[in-house]
Amino acid sequence: MVKSKLKVPALLLSIAFMSMLLAACGSGNHSNTAAGNDASPPPASTAPAASPAQTKMTDGLGHEVEVPADPQRIIASYLEDYLVSLGVKPVAQWSVANGTQEYLQDSLKDLPTIPYDLPLEAVTSFDPDLLIIGSNSAVEGGKYDQYAKIAPTFVLGDEVNNDWRKALLKIGEVLHKSDEAQKVLDDYEKKAADAKAKLEAAIPGKSVAAVWLVQGKFYVVSDKLSSGAVLYKDLGLKAPEVVKEISASGAGNWNAISLEKLADLDADYLILVNSDKDSGSAALNDALWKSVPAVKNGNVYEYPKSSSWLYYGPVASSQMVDNLLKDIVK
Template structure:
């Protein structure tokens, strides 16, 4: 419901790192291959045709040049921080990503009860899960000999940042790996249809007005960039105008989450603010009751929409994006 993010702010520890881990999502178990135990000298035509259509083991080259033997019907897929993609394809992973006891709450309708694994994929934990296929989002996750260790446990395929930063590409690649290309294409088509309809309705409702997406965590604000998670949805898929504080950031200085001081927010020119409040109940009241915050035009006009930290707004994928669209329509289309 987060592309694998390259620029992080280490000051805010594991939670912040996890939300910058790229991101965004994947895979699926193919249909179970059936064993042929017939000793008849006359093969059954129907059985032969069915067998020919079943998935077979295949070799694929990943982003790092590894030639990976993909099982025909992987049953225990580990794809940490790519669970949005797996869920979109109808696959339950052997374990789900977590950090500091936090998980991707927006996926729990489908992943409830699935055990967790730390975001950094400790080798011992991976070994204990006995996966039959491992899918990794970023090259950075398998440095310092980790790829060799993972690949001894199970076939390990690295999507790579170039693919993983675009959830559509990542979903398609995972669909290819798991023999679910048709499902991946349908998930993307359904999402694009939904986004198109929402874009038209939002445009009719607010015209060319702008919106800022702010993340409040540990009493610090971050502006969500145009290229990631809810920023990519609002500014890209839905055509909402980004605010000045986002567009004014030089391209070479832009991060996935751009830190901004409360004082700087006084210069924010945005008609609406979507506030992802991770400090809810943890001191956010002091920050949001400050004169500076209350003096921001969108705040004064009551155009602030508070989004729960358990939402999908800091993640990427077909499911995350669909939920973001639902929220945007709910708040902007009256």
């Protein structure tokens, strides 16, 4: 019997790890001058020196980028999780045809959207002063030069983009919020360590898996990526052998798994991300699904695609920890 935790909103059809851009413009130097004909020199100024209007930084692809000191119109598509954690609101948010990252909408509600692939015309229309882009592929084919003509563009690069901790600290550096980023990370590590101890006490030696149902097909999370990294690395939960096996041969955050293989899934608890709720979730009526041990034992916890389980970042990871404590520790 499935325990439903959240109401399912509109289905998002694609999860994209897309480009984010950093732009900055403007520069200026300020100096204090004094002149006079008095015999005695003027009193020394006690006013602090003005901060530079921009900072030169080298991005993940080797570009030297002049980052504004206080950017006000940031586009960081698919990196909004990091901005939200730092208390920064972008000028537009990532979107696909059927929606946005709904788990962030407490902070981004009513914010204008921009297509996930960042068309040049759409980017230009928001008049950004900073673009932050995540992956190398998002600026291939001359796109970097085109974006850089619109606004200063900072690319994290794949090595940083694929590790949310590194991405958080780098974005904090770019936005001149390094201290805030470190605090967000420290708070998460403490929260995860506390949750790990509670889970070890509540379900010692038990295993957990996350499964995604979308368009009638099942996928299982990697044991090292996305929410799998939260389950097995951050919280130290036991990964089922089937998850290890599929992860070893798969390359994605989520890898396809047949119903026949699901029936062998040796997980004591299942997190089910159900993207088929609105269309009836017919696959959940299949006898093979009902034969999965965790399903038979009633240890399935269901979440909609609008939840954080398909994403990554400090906000998403923190929400997943909260979900597990509520589901399993209670």
